[in-house]
Amino acid sequence: MKRLRQVLAGASVLAGVMAGGMAAAQEVAPRPDQLAYRALYKEMVETDTSITTGSCTLLADKIEKHLREAGYGDADITRFAVPEHPKEGGLVVILPGTSKTLKPILLLGHLDVVVAKREDWTRNPYEFIEEGGYFYGRGTSDMKAMDAIWVDMMMRFKKDGTKLKRTLKLALTCGEETSWAFNGAQWLTQNKRELIDAEFALNEGGGGRTDGAGGKVVVQNLHVGEKTPVNFRIEATNPGGHSSIPIPDNAIYELSDALVRIRAFDFPLMMTDTTRAFFAKAGAARDDAMGKAMVAIAGNPADKEAEKLLNTDRSYHSMLRTTCVATLLDGGHANNALPQRAGANINCRIFPGVPAEEVRKTLEKVIADPKMTVVRVDNRGPEASPPPLDPRIVKPAEKLVAKYYPGVPLVPVMSTGATDGVFLEAVGIPSYGPPGLYGNPDGNGAHGLNERSIVKAVYTGRDMLTELVKEYASR
Template identity: 25%
Template sequence: MRKYGFLCWVLGFAVFGLATMASPTRALCAEGDPNWKALEKEAVSLLSRYIQIDTTNPPGNEIKAAKFFKSIFDREGIEARIFESAPGRGNIYARLRGDGSKKALVLLNHMDVVPADRRFWSEEPFGGLVKDGYVWGRGALDMKGSAIVELMTMLILKRQGIPLKRDIIFLGMADEEAGGAMGLGFMVKEHFDLFKDAEFVLNEGGRINLRGDGKVPYYAVGVSEKGPFWLKLTVRGSPGHGSTPKSDSAVNKLIASLNRIINYQTPLKVVPEVQRFYADIADLEPSPKKERLKDLKRSLKDPVFAAEFTKNPRANAMVRNTISVTMLEGSSKVNVIPSQASAKIDIRLLPGEDPKEFLKELRLVIGDESIKIERILSIPPISSPTNSELFQIISEVSRNHDPEAVITTPLLRGFTDCHYFRERGILCYGFMPFKKSDKERSRVHGNDERISVENIKFGMGMLYEIVRKLVAK
């Protein structure tokens, strides 16, 4: 399907003539280099239409977005299927085939978005307005813009007729913003066969860091995330009337235990991922911090530096397992001493930690056998290696774009859908090549979310370069 020629012209007219309201003209018909100017227009127009599909979760309604993608894949001759996890909760899967000599690449994205309150926006959150060099709307950054760039990458490879050694799988998932049970959780459980042949996954979670002065200090690739380990503590005690206190009441016992937990300082641990990250970015800091960060493990042995470093809650969370007490439940009446009280705690474990071992440590801290501990969520903190082919390609392409920028791998304190793959031995990397300043990032889940046309153009070009290097023969 490499030669388009006359057929392409006819197709172009047919598509343009029949469906000007929906289908942008084909930006690629001739052989040779892609027509980036036309592709940029096409990507902007697709993103604008995609933002207009309201996929606020809850309720999600991702089926409309899944159909939007399906119609594009159908038109382009790329096999695609929709899977509904519940009425209205659509997931889209598409596959562009290679010769199968190497394992597949998954381009992962989620189609749902968080709610937007129109009162605090300058423009319609679901209008898809293109204004002042930006595409405006909820999801522009998280992560409808990425999905369009992933889609365009597949379309360009298909239209160019580039022979592939790996299949490329597009996964547009529902429900990520609410935990993913109706999205990737469902797909992994019910349809894992569809993508078990994958070797690599590209997902959100990494970016190109843009400073206020327009310089790019570093490219961040997500290879590791802390593992959430959420627990519920429940304790029983003597009930009774609030007028007659009992020292062994459930609430008293629970509070005493929680007090021991919040006073417990988990030991400082610099895992290799974090040691490497700070060493990578050390040169961006002034002396003497620069020298300190170059060998964080050693520097943290100095109690004065350790106290200074861990004062910043974000830095602190990079060098230890953390515990936050977040939910409490006691009596429902002020004058009743309940027979039971419970608390939920949000623990985040560093890569390489064993939840079972941590639980043993926590039991010692609590020191009360009567406290029942249940696991609510436990995701093992697994990292993806930096010596893989995909990581090497991301580094190489980044260096070509920006010889002075550092390519590094910050530890994510939160977690993404990557764990579904890492648990199954598939390498997952967080990297979408958009240049984002802290200000732009603050609009993710915030007001006036928007992505610049410049970013769409740059991101599309760079993602295409990375993917092509990995999948083309």
Template identity: 30%
Template sequence: MDPNQTPLDDKALDEVVRLTSDLIRRDTTNRGGGEGDEREAAEYVAAELAETGLEPAILEKAPRRTNVVARVEGTDPSAPALLVHGHLDVVPAAAEDWAVDPFSGEVRDGVVWGRGAVDMKNMVAMTLAAVRSWHRTGARPRRDIVLAFTSDEEDSARYGSEFLAEEHSELFAGCEAGVSEAGGYTFHDGRGNRLYPIGAGERGTAWLDVVAKGTAGHGSKVHPDNAVAHLSRALARISDHRWPVQLSPTVRAALRSLAEIYGTPFDEDDVDGFIARLGCERYLVEATVRNSSAPTVLDAGYKVNVIPGQARAMVDGRVVPGGTELFEATLDGLTGPNVDWSYHHREVPLTAPVDGPLFGAMRDSLLRFDPEGRVVPVCLSGGTDAKQFSRLGITGYGFSPLRFPEGFAFEKLFHGVDERVPVEALRFGVRVLDDFLRSA
């Protein structure tokens, strides 16, 4: 039998559940500002890979901010390698708000519960389950598959993918493209259609420091040069600004796909009107047709009767591919006099081909296991580790396949309370991922 065509073994369908639960039980909370600990989960992943004969590298920029990288050799040395990456860290979870212990990994009523169940220890588990199945069956992918399990994605990626890209680029030699989170899952439109968005782009990250300066003084006096007032007016302008539509190739393809699915004419001169005619599927595109700027943090003053000389805010800006020049020029105008802005953290927007063989392989693998599904290319509104790996020339896709039952509020569980994933979604996902990785 051709090792590329050896099917996933049945044991993998149980292992993917065990692996997801085990990973959730290893608390990898990332509190930001360098406070995190992924080592226990990383050592667990490395041990699971080592059982297959691989020799995973364990790498740290700082103590306990741990990453794991391994390479699975393919059958065709001339084929470009494919990166499969997933982050090990998770956002904080307040146990008192949850129906279960968020780090229990409890399996109840056919569902795995816990922080990271959808973001994104599920994908890590599916990848491990597929690789372990290959070892048992003798299957091999056509391409080399580079596996990277990272720290710090939920903050700046400084200790994770950024560190790997800057200091260990040799481990990714030959990688042409990569796949990771935020795509390939079922999106029910409420009209009987199962859509499967595949990420083929990301808006850029533009986190801003906005600082206003004024004259300090007594709060009872007349002070027209008030830093808090300057900042407040600037933030109101930034928040209220309606950014113009700027379509990337991926978003244009997404809108055309939705127009075809729903039989709705698409006029590129009336993108907002088209989106308004959509149902809940507008969620897939409405945040990515334009830049955005949302004030999120305020810091000013120290006493009620003292006017401070400075006031500071932070703004979460996101930039569509091709939108950076407009973003910067617009911020210069919106901030106005007495207020300056600068980048606190910045990452580039991304775009990936939707008409090439790799996207086609993802689509084909999904439809092989759900022939009635409809695949839609999308641009992610936020960002992933694909941004850092793009510095190595690696094109990034969002492909973490999961099939959800109708009514399962997957999108609301990212960073949400009672995060969970159905067992059958994991089993569907590992089948699709295995099929894609062996055939791509």
């Protein structure tokens, strides 16, 4: 069996190499320090931290053990949780700097992941699998690769006796992936503000992307700002009755009609200084029709032909507007009765500067059914407020992108998703998503099936992010 596994493993590597590009297996064997990082990354992915079946607290326990083995003590590590959410705890660890005047840097990461069902996946979502140049598993992309980089970095700095001018803080939290869980980042800003106080934070949301064909990295991004996530419930109600005498006035049909209208609707195109800079700079670095469309839209947002092509790319489509999509459904109460109620959750990612109430009213107009209700059902936190495009953040990142990814531009980007950076920015800590890691245009399965990260991207990103943090912390 051992020989058979060796043969199969060799065949898998050979197939990855033949596939070419970033999906190919690494040409050079990992270094010892990379293998140590890989083991940490594997442990994180294989620890289920989903809100339903997992535990962030359990993973925080494991991480604390590694940190203590690296030399951190009671004075350096703070654990936090609340009694109502014992499995959603996190930790903060601090590496003191040599300067008494420079403010600290905060590294932020969320430990929780989106729920994954084994029956839907090709591979076990909570097994860390390396195959064809990718690491597979829930959280490999969002965001345990970066979590592991932060922890690995803090451990190596402590073991090596690295002296940084700025104090380095790491906060690992839970609750980022759901709106109803205990959100550790929000709790820290409200209850332990001094513990995480920093001049700025480095968080998720940055990184680069490939061309999707040969795996060539075409851009690296600095995450500067994001959308505001808001959930609305749309609901149809009806008197119901016996199913043997159906009538057109049916709550499920009315809901279905509403969802079809929402699917067909596009919010109007909008741009900020960050997104305009993104499309202009990233487009200029491409030698294809998509690149020309990116440059065109930056110069003239009313260019409908350019917009039409950009809308074929799911990421670009979302960067150009508010988006709303159905994510949950419910309806009816018995097999033999007409439905009295049917509803859906509509998850919206609202463009900066657009009030949530304006989006709610737009949904009402799109549905065009006065019998249906549209109600906001949650309030995740403050509305997103983009941090400044600070040259002290940008210049070191540009220098290291040029070193690790020669010829690839660094472009500021507004995230189409949402991060816990909004809680930091609300209390005066600017949050940026640094470049370094990268993925494919399809999103690499984040929040979906067969989530994966590119092996070479993870190892290269780890080296670059370590150097970038040193650069920031030494200034």
